[in-house]
Amino acid sequence: MQEFKLPDLGEGMQEAEVVEWLVKPGDTLKLDQTMVKVETDKAVVEIPSPVAGRVSEIRVQDGQVAKVGDVLVVFENATSANGGSSTPLQSFTTVPAASQSANAPSPTPLAQTPTTKQRVLAAPAVRKLAFELGIDLEQLTPSNPNGRISIEDVRSYAERDRVSSKLPASLVPVGHEEAVQPASQAPSTIIQKIEQTVTPAQDERQPLKGLRKRIAEHMERSWRTIPHATAFDEVDGGELAALRETLKPIAEKRGVRLTYIPLLIRLLIPLLKEFPIFNASLDEERHEIIYKRSYHIGVATASPEGLLVPVLRNADRLTLLEIANSLEQLIEGAKKRTLSLPEVSGSTFTLNNVGSFGGSTGTPIINYPEVAILAVGRLQDKAIVQQGTVIVRPMMPLTLTFDHRLIDGAMAGAFLARFKELVENPQQLMLDMT
Amino acid sequence: MVVGDVTTAVDVLVLGAGPGGYVAAIRAAQLGRHVTLIDQGLPGGTCLHQGCIPLKALLSASERYQQTRSEDLASIGIHAEKVSFDWASMQVWKQSIVDRLAEGVQRLISSNRVEYVHGSGWFMNPQEVRVEGEHGSLRFKFEHCIIATGADAAPLSDLPYDGKQILTPEQALMMPELPEALSIIGDDYIALELATLFAPLGVKVRLYSPGEQLLYGVEPAALRLVQAGLRKLGVQITTKAALESIAERPVVISQGVCPRTTGLHLAAVGVAVNSNGGIIVNTMQQSNVSQIFAIGDCTGGRALASIAMKQAKVAAEVLSGHRVQFAPLVTPFVVHTTPELATVGYSAEEATKAGYNIVTGRFPLAANGRALTLGTDNGVVLLVANADDGTLLGATLVGPRAGDLIGQVALAIEMGATLTDLSEILYAHPGLSETILEAADGALGRAVHMLAKV
Numbered sequence: 001m002q003e004f005k006l007p008d009l010g011e012g013m014q015e016a017e018v019v020e021w022l023v024k025p026g027d028t029l030k031l032d033q034t035m036v037k038v039e040t041d042k043a044v045v046e047i048p049s050p051v052a053g054r055v056s057e058i059r060v061q062d063g064q065v066a067k068v069g070d071v072l073v074v075f076e077n078a079t080s081a082n083g084g085s086s087t088p089l090q091s092f093t094t095v096p097a098a099s100q101s102a103n104a105p106s107p108t109p110l111a112q113t114p115t116t117k118q119r120v121l122a123a124p125a126v127r128k129l130a131f132e133l134g135i136d137l138e139q140l141t142p143s144n145p146n147g148r149i150s151i152e153d154v155r156s157y158a159e160r161d162r163v164s165s166k167l168p169a170s171l172v173p174v175g176h177e178e179a180v181q182p183a184s185q186a187p188s189t190i191i192q193k194i195e196q197t198v199t200p201a202q203d204e205r206q207p208l209k210g211l212r213k214r215i216a217e218h219m220e221r222s223w224r225t226i227p228h229a230t231a232f233d234e235v236d237g238g239e240l241a242a243l244r245e246t247l248k249p250i251a252e253k254r255g256v257r258l259t260y261i262p263l264l265i266r267l268l269i270p271l272l273k274e275f276p277i278f279n280a281s282l283d284e285e286r287h288e289i290i291y292k293r294s295y296h297i298g299v300a301t302a303s304p305e306g307l308l309v310p311v312l313r314n315a316d317r318l319t320l321l322e323i324a325n326s327l328e329q330l331i332e333g334a335k336k337r338t339l340s341l342p343e344v345s346g347s348t349f350t351l352n353n354v355g356s357f358g359g360s361t362g363t364p365i366i367n368y369p370e371v372a373i374l375a376v377g378r379l380q381d382k383a384i385v386q387q388g389t390v391i392v393r394p395m396m397p398l399t400l401t402f403d404h405r406l407i408d409g410a411m412a413g414a415f416l417a418r419f420k421e422l423v424e425n426p427q428q429l430m431l432d433m434t
Numbered sequence: 435m436v437v438g439d440v441t442t443a444v445d446v447l448v449l450g451a452g453p454g455g456y457v458a459a460i461r462a463a464q465l466g467r468h469v470t471l472i473d474q475g476l477p478g479g480t481c482l483h484q485g486c487i488p489l490k491a492l493l494s495a496s497e498r499y500q501q502t503r504s505e506d507l508a509s510i511g512i513h514a515e516k517v518s519f520d521w522a523s524m525q526v527w528k529q530s531i532v533d534r535l536a537e538g539v540q541r542l543i544s545s546n547r548v549e550y551v552h553g554s555g556w557f558m559n560p561q562e563v564r565v566e567g568e569h570g571s572l573r574f575k576f577e578h579c580i581i582a583t584g585a586d587a588a589p590l591s592d593l594p595y596d597g598k599q600i601l602t603p604e605q606a607l608m609m610p611e612l613p614e615a616l617s618i619i620g621d622d623y624i625a626l627e628l629a630t631l632f633a634p635l636g637v638k639v640r641l642y643s644p645g646e647q648l649l650y651g652v653e654p655a656a657l658r659l660v661q662a663g664l665r666k667l668g669v670q671i672t673t674k675a676a677l678e679s680i681a682e683r684p685v686v687i688s689q690g691v692c693p694r695t696t697g698l699h700l701a702a703v704g705v706a707v708n709s710n711g712g713i714i715v716n717t718m719q720q721s722n723v724s725q726i727f728a729i730g731d732c733t734g735g736r737a738l739a740s741i742a743m744k745q746a747k748v749a750a751e752v753l754s755g756h757r758v759q760f761a762p763l764v765t766p767f768v769v770h771t772t773p774e775l776a777t778v779g780y781s782a783e784e785a786t787k788a789g790y791n792i793v794t795g796r797f798p799l800a801a802n803g804r805a806l807t808l809g810t811d812n813g814v815v816l817l818v819a820n821a822d823d824g825t826l827l828g829a830t831l832v833g834p835r836a837g838d839l840i841g842q843v844a845l846a847i848e849m850g851a852t853l854t855d856l857s858e859i860l861y862a863h864p865g866l867s868e869t870i871l872e873a874a875d876g877a878l879g880r881a882v883h884m885l886a887k888v
Contacts, residue, residue, distance in 0.1 A: 117789035121825060121850035124762070132757045148850050 002078040003071045004050060006038070006060075014143055014156075015067045016040045017210060018060050028054045029075075036072065039210055043344060044337050053078030063209060069141045122149040133158045211305045222368035225284070229404040230363045231412040235420045237379045237396040243426045251321060261353055262324035264376060265297050266429055267422045269316045272349060275415050277407055279348050281369040289406060298347030298367055299327060301334040302357060308334040309367055311347040320429075351376070354399070361397035371403040372412075374419075396423070439573055444470045446753060447563055447576035449555050449698070452479020454730030454742030455582035456539055456548075461750035462580075463546040470549040470574060472565050477539045477550065480584055481739045483532060484604035489624075491528040492607060493631045493770050495519075500634035500667070500772070506809060519635065521612050557703045560723055578725050578753040581698065581713060582746065585691035585731035590619070592678045599683040603628060606686040612637055613684050619677055620688030621648045623769040626664065628686055630771045633667040640682065642675035644689075649769065653781045653816050653830045655796075660832065663772050663812065693732045710734050717759040719749040727753060741765065764828070766844045768837035773812050776840035779828030779847050782818050793821040795853070795877025799833045801884055802872070803864035808834050815873040817843075817853070824852035824878075835866055842867060853877050 006016060016038040023035045029049040036047050053075040060066040060073075120137045122130070126149055130137050133154065140157050142149045208216060237260075244263060251258040272279040272295060280291045295316040298309040310330035315323060333339040350367040354360075355378030364373045377397030383390050398419065402412050422428055448459045451473035459471040471477070481487060501507070502517045543550055553567020555574075563579065565572045587602035589595055595602055601609075603624045606616070615638035618625050625641060626648060633639040641648075641664065648671070649657060664671060693712040700707055706714045706722045712734015719727045727749040730742030741760075748760045769775040785792045799805040799813035813833025819826050829843040846856060856874035861867045875881040 117791075118820070118822065119825065119850075123849045127761060128758065131759050131761065134757075 001056065002051060002053070002075045004073045004075065006066045006068050006070050006072050007047075015065050016045070017065045017213075018062055018072070019044060019210065020062055021058055023049075023055050025055050025057055028052075038066070040341070043339055043341055047072075051075055051078035063207070067141050068143060120149065121147070126151055126154055130154050135161070211303075211308070215306050218368065219365055222366050225368060226366050226371075227404040228366060228401055229407075229409065229412070230399060230401045231409065231416055232361075233398045233400075233416045233420065234382075234395050235398055235423045236384075237394045237423065240396075240423050240426050241379065241394055247320075251324060254321065256321055256324045257328060258320075258324050259327075260376075260379075261299065261351065262320055262327055263426065264423070265299075265312065265315055265323055265327075265351060266320050267419070267426065268297065268349070268351065268374070269295055270428075271415065271419055271422060273316075274418065275411070277411065278372045278402075278415060280371050280406065281348075282371065282403065282406055292348040294348060296347045296349075298350035298370075299330070300350060300352040300364070300367075301331050303334050303337060305337065308337075308339070308344060309347060309350060310334045310339055310343055311345065313342065313346070350374075355379070355396075361399055363399055364401050366401055366403060371406050372415075373401050375399040375401070439571075441562070441573045441575050442470075443575045444468055444549070445576070446470070446578045446580065446750075447555075447574050448472065448580045448582060449563070450479065450582035450584055450730075450732070451475075451477040451543075451550070452582060452584050452730065452742065453481045453739040454584070454746045455479065455580070456543055457743045458580045458582060458729060458746035458750045459548045460542060460546045461747045462754060463548050465750065465754035467578075467750075467754060469547075470551060470576075471543065472551050472553060472555045472563075474552060474554050474567075476536050477543055478532075478536045480604070482535055482539070484607070486739060487532055487535060488528050488607050489603075489627055489631070490770060491531050492524060493627060495524045495527065496631045496634050497772060503634075510809065521635070522610075525608075554697065556697055556699045557705075558699075560703045560725065576725070578727065580719075580746075580749050580753070581695070581721075581726065581728040581732055582730050582742070583694045583698065583732045585693050585737055587687070588689045588692045590677060590687050590689055593619075593680075593685065593687060595687070599685065601684055601686045603686055603688050606684075609684075614638060615640070615682065617642065617680060617682040617685040618688065619644070619675070619680065619685060621645055621650065622688055622690065623649065623767075625686075625688040626660070627770050628688065629664055629669045630667065633664070633669045638670075639668065640670045640672065642677065642680055643671070643673045644675060644677055646673055648673070649775075651781060651784065652775065652777060653783075656775060656777075656814060656816060656830045656832045659773060659812060659814060660769070660771050660775050667772065691731060691737045693734045695732055708734055717761055718752045718757075719745050719760060720752065725753075736765065738765065738767070762848065764844055764847050766837075766840045768840065770837065773810065773833050774836040776831045776836035777829065778840050778844045779826070780818055781828060781830065782816070785818050785820075785827045790827060791821040792827065793819050793824075793853075793877050795819070795873035795875070795881075797869050797872040797876055797881065797884060799866075799869060802866065802869050804866050804868070805833060807864065808866075810834055813869075815869040817870070817873045817877055819853050819877055824854055825850055826853065826856070829870075829873075831869075833866065833869070839867055839870065842870060 019037040019039045021036050023029060029035060029052060031052045032048040034046045035049045038045055038047060054077055055073060056076040057074040059071045066072060121142070122137055127137065129151055135154055135158055137149055140149055140153060143153050240260065240263060244258060244260060248258045276291050279295060280289055283290055294314060297312045297315045299312065301308050301310055310333065312323060312326055312330065318326065330339065330343060333343065347367060347370065349370055350373045352364045352373055352375040354362040354364070354375045360380065361377035362375055364375045366373050375398070377399070379394045379396045381392050382395040384393050384395065398416060400412050400416055445468040446462045448455045448469060448471045451471050455471060455473065456477045459469045463469045476483065499517070499519045502514045507514055551565055551567060551572065553565040553572070555563040555565040558564050558573070561575055563574045563576065565574060587595070587604065593600050597605055606628055612632070612635055616632050617640045618628050619642045621643040629639045629641045647657070648661065661671060693710060695707060695711045695713060700713065704723055705726055708714055713721055713728035713732055715721050715728050715733050719729050721728055729745035729749050731737045735741060744762065745760050748758050751758045764779040766776065766778045780788065782792060782794050795817040797815045800811035805811060805813060810833065813836070816830040817826065818828040826843065826847045828847070829840065831839055853874045856870060857878055861871045872881050872883055876884060
């Protein structure tokens with residue numbers, strides 16, 4: 001009998017939610033057959049079967065969260081890639097198999113016999129903290145499989161313990177009994193009669209899970225941590241529209257659909273280099289500002305399950321055409337949820353095209369731990385006054401939300417002003433072309 | 435002086451100023467408590483004044499004398515002639531060490547603003563202690579009390595101590611003159627250390643063990659070296675001895691200790707004790723009466739100062755509102771025989787009994803350069819580890835400085851270190867600690883300075 005534990009999925013992911021089991025107990029699997037889909041903070045990952053064998057038990061059901069190292073599934077008669085069923089695989093623990101032999105009349109299942117003794121590996125300081133927090137270390141799975149329990153493991157376990165001990169109360173369905181009263185006790189008023197005869201509408205409750213849960217957590221963290229401030233402006237998009245019109249057919253000939261976003265990203269790069277504080281983050285623990293030397297631009301994208309922010313890595317080293325091309329693939333991947341972890345994490349600044357979501361403008365929430373997010377609205381013809389005359393220009397609303405701990409209004413104003421200048425004279429791009 | 439009964443209110447009252455009591459007092463004072471420390475004698479307790487420190491001082495003197503007499507010196511090229519010793523001067527030297535340490539402890543106590551009261555105390559009720567001392571009778575009302583009264587040598591019913599011919603180990607150390615012969619009854623580390631102390635000084639030492647084995651639980655291979663060492667000093671060892679038939683005098687009896695709790699009136703305040711008189715406490719050192727704590731020997735556990743000092747800190751912190759407990763995994767244990775023995779954690783047999791699947795490593799000191807330059811090849815390192823994941827479970831060291839080297843293994847076990855961890859780090863060369871490396875490598879099947887068993 002072999003157990004399969006949730007492996008390390010990279011990027012420091014400590015847990016994953018089981019989205020869907022593609023197999024059920026009793027199924028016989030082939031080696032590398034896809035058996036389960038799990039979702040981490042960032043992506044949905046398909047895990048193939050590491051053995052050929054029969055599924056005897058699924059330990060973590062659909063919708064449940066497993067930590068790295070938790071046993072997901074137990075196999076029977078498993079044969080690993082190299083053929084030997086006795087060879088323990090990586091991330092496998094061989095447990096004593098139940099005696100199946102007919103001439104061994106063993107009424108007690110041997111599978112329940114504990115394996116040889118193992119002690120909980122935790123340094124004295126960790127054990128001290130666990131006692132202080134009232135945590136039984138035996139209940140805790142170390143974040144690195146088969147490893148030592150760290151101070152962090154204890155802290156996060158305590159935190160989860162605290163949160164989950166509050167959960168049950170709020171999850172208990174309420175409302176039903178309160179509304180329906182026994183007839184004998186009901187006063188004979190009209191209102192009471194109505195309440196008795198009409199079944200009260202039941203609210204629907206759905207668990208917060210999957211991508212929605214991650215978005216909720218991420219937004220909450222950003223909103224709770226960062227003092228958000230927002231600056232508004234409007235830019236004349238006439239020149240940008242003209243440039244796009246010129247380049248679009250040429251790009252199309254080379255197989256790329258050119259939208260405004262790649263142009264705006266290209267314009268953002270020199271701006272971020274000029275104002276490095278906008279491409280930074282704050283290390284709250286060490287009280288240090290980290291100025292990022294790479295330019296990974298996140299692009300807020302709607303997917304059927306919710307907001308995703310695919311990341312255009314090293315955008316400063318890409319040509320306009322390359323940006324447009326990669327972006328198209330990233331957005332497509334986001335919609336299908338097929339992006340890998342590096343493609344949805346590590347951005348240093350985020351651009352949000354609120355125009356594409358409908359509506360003319362909005363106030364975005366910063367993509368933590370970044371320090372600013374720029375939202376561009378839809379280009380719309382508007383009447384503006386120029387040198388005493390009312391003229392019609394295609395205007396684009398700009399919204400810059402920034403972390404007021406690091407950036408002040410004047411700085412935000414200067415950033416926006418410079419961006420406007422670039423958008424209104426997009427030919428300047430030529431000057432910084434790589 | 436007859437005055438009314440004045441009650442003094444204190445935060446923390448500590449009964450007993452041994453290594454447990456004075457440490458508890460200082461720790462509680464560090465945490466801002468107002469502490470009064472009660473003891474009949476000077477701070478430092480049995481350990482400093484009658485036990486460990488005097489014994490180790492005299493052992494060290496005796497060992498040095500032994501080394502100068504040994505024919506081994508001649509082989510090194512040193513010719514020591516007319517080396518002699520004087521027991522009375524050794525006692526003076528021992529006392530100078532004790533005094534110096536006692537003065538240091540006293541200074542620590544007063545610098546931490548701990549009130550020191552000479553006298554012995556007992557409980558009047560669960561909040562008050564009466565102290566009878568040279569300045570009359572005092573009454574203290576406490577918020578918390580820590581009992582750290584220690585333990586006394588356990589007597590043998592057939593051979594009651596008389597302080598002259600039938601001695602406790604402490605009394606043996608204070609003998610004004612060395613006897614021609616000395617019989618020692620006991621199988622614990624104190625009995626072995628007394629034998630190691632007196633034999634080289636020309637005393638004919640007979641060691642009687644009531645059981646089959648000395649130092650119960652110690653790895654047999656290590657024990658053999660220790661026993662051979664005792665015999666080499668001229669100690670005559672008799673196991674399974676019929677104690678009542680031992681007529682030789684003087685005789686020292688080392689049969690463990692009894693918690694010193696009888697005069698405290700614990701029953702009157704409802705503090706629970708075990709059949710041996712040891713105060714029953716939880717891992718936070720709290721007795722069943724929540725404001726009364728107990729630490730060290732008076733709880734009836736292993737009588738080791740290291741345990742008392744750690745429990746002292748735990749008690750002081752708990753009663754100052756911290757949530758801590760006494761929970762070391764292992765206790766380093768040292769026997770100052772020649773060669774020295776030190777153990778920590780499980781022996782191979784204990785580990786197997788506890789359900790571990792074990793692997794062991796062994797390395798003889800005869801293959802260690804530093805041991806040879808120190809003039810000894812008598813010793814061994816034995817390591818026990820979990821075969822499944824390589825984590826260390828125990829170690830037994832025999833040889834010079836074993837008692838100091840054991841600290842490294844104790845830390846390794848507490849940290850959950852593996853044989854590979856021990857194998858990956860560097861050891862000063864030539865050094866005795868290399869023996870630990872070699873034993874770990876041996877357990878991993880890759881010792882370089884030893885041929886693998888076929």
